[in-house]
Amino acid sequence: MAAPNRVTRVHPRFGIRQKVILILVSVLLGAMTVSGWWALEQAREDVWTEAEQRGADISRFVAKSLAYNVVGYDYHTLQLLLDSVTGTADVDYARVVGARGNTMAEAGLRRDPAQRRLLFEEPIVLDGMPLGHLELHLSAQPTVSRLQAQTVALLQREAVIILLIAVAEFIALSLIIVRPARRMTNALAGRLDEEGAIIAKLPEVSRDEFGVLAAQFNRLADQLNRANRRLRSRIAAADERLRQSNRELTVQAQELQRMNAELKRISITDALTGLYNRRHFEEILETELALCDRYGDQSSLVLIDIDHFKRINDTYGHAAGDAVLKGLAELLRQQFRKTDVLCRIGGEEFSALCKRTTEAEAMRLAEKLRAAVAERVFALPEGELGITISAGVATVPADTPTLRADIFYQRADAALYLSKKQGRDCVTSAGTHDVRAD
Known part of the structure; x- marks a missing residue:
């Protein structure tokens, strides 16, 4: 049997495994992005709701604490209380406004209105009689920092999940799809003899679609080889007949040329002397x-x-x-x-x-x-x-x-x-x- 033609195996730089992983990562990234965005929006809403609730509670507590000092016009105590309130990490500014609209005490700094902050206004009431109101400004920075920390944690969690899924999918594809496909590709690489017959046999190692494909290919290869042998036999016979016909035609052509030359010579020469006629x-x-x-x-x-x-x-x-x-x-x-x-x-x-x-x-x-x-x-x-x-x-x-x-x-x-x-x-x-x- 003639030695099979060997062809260098070339593995594609961007094969099935890479394509499937790319598609999977793209889908996961899209899904995780939507899910993360929704989770962040929900967390943002919860954090801001919690911050507003906390600010409202602080405003009510401080307003109750200031009621007796307001009714007694104890400006010094009011100022001390507001100073202590604005000394916390969240409260930036506090002001007590009397019933006539006059400022009785004020602590903290009024910041740029463009900066985000939580504003609260709580009435100061004693025995059902309004005495004024309390303005309280809470800084939004702690809330924003908390949201940023939650965002980073969510992104890290999604990256880890995507990486784990990609690795698992890579291993699964390598074992289930890529390895059988590469085994079949390697078996087919350059397995043709000098007469063009297929000498490769695909390994039928599984009962899945790859096994069915290998079995069908092997049957088709046998049929093609039989057809190839019959065709080559017919071509060889036809080629021999053609060669024989060509040899006969060559002999006839040479004889015809000789006869034509002889006829021409006879037509222009004298038969007795050989001179021209x-x-x-x-x-x-x-x-x-x-x-x-x-x-x-x-x-x-x-x-x-x-x-x-x-x-x-x-x-x-x-x-x-x-x-x-x-x-x-x-x-x-x-x-x-x-x-x-x-x-x-x-x-x-x-x-x-x-x-x-x-x-x-x-x-x-x-x-x-x-x-x-x-x-x-x-x-x-x-x-x-x-x-x-x-x-x-x-x-x-x-x-x-x-x-x-x-x-x-x-x-x-x-x-x-x-x-x-x-x-x-x-x-x-x-x-x-x-x-x-x-």
Whole structure:
């Protein structure tokens, strides 16, 4: 079995555990905030109610204590009593006002009205007769300090509760959810073989949702592996068929290319001599004359004809005539240049298109061929045979417009006719004898 692909395990920085704890802490914080606010409001109301009740009790007690001194106009005692009352931590200011609205005694300091304080006004009565009233100002600072202490204690208590719940939830999530999920993740990490089959098996260690999920995954993995094997088998078979078809098509394409090349060669060459045939010669001639016209070059055409070839066929037979034609084709390849186009026009007539060649150079090549043919002796079953050729040369001058292909050919043919007329076995130039096609 192929070694499984191993993938580095990557634990998410913000996983399920962190998300659940964040949600839980957010909910708890919101709930505790609302609960704490409500508790603080209730405590504040209770504290202020208690402070007001205490202030009212103090006011009544002091007012009763001052009644005899007020009725006796004992200002000194009144002042001493008020001084003793304002000496406590809560009372900031006290004043006794008579029945006529006059101030009989006053102690303490009147503070800024903006500062929060508890104000009490208690009537001074003796035997049902009003004698005046007592004004008493209690400081709110003790009450505020008490409320602040209760707020701090409440916040500390809520923070401890939230921390304990978060820790407990963290441990519970780690044991119940995160650990099984991480065990499954680690079991799946990179457990694929080289063919893509799943080789991992999830541990079925519990009967909860994780256990059900692991069992279903294992069954699904088995089904996928079987389907994967069937698919790979089909792909392999199809791939082999495709390769076989491709090999067959390659062979057929190569054969077709070979046949096309052979057909092209047959269509442009002479079967007996291997030289170009007349149709291809005419195409090349048209192209060469167009190039001469464009670039101002000279080209020459040499027409060759075997002297008395019919007599050879009649005397020695067509096999001997074919041997002579092949021999002449061989001499043409030897005497002319590789850039020259050699063709068999038909029967015993041949041609050589000499590109970028002056009349003098073409005459030299034709004369060289004539001499080589005259020296060649053909060995036939009937005996040795010597032949001669006649040749005509026509050249496209560099300073004149290009001739039509048929006119150019007729000039070379007319020069060949002059060679025949002059007794054969010679080379004649159309330019030297001012030969013109009709």
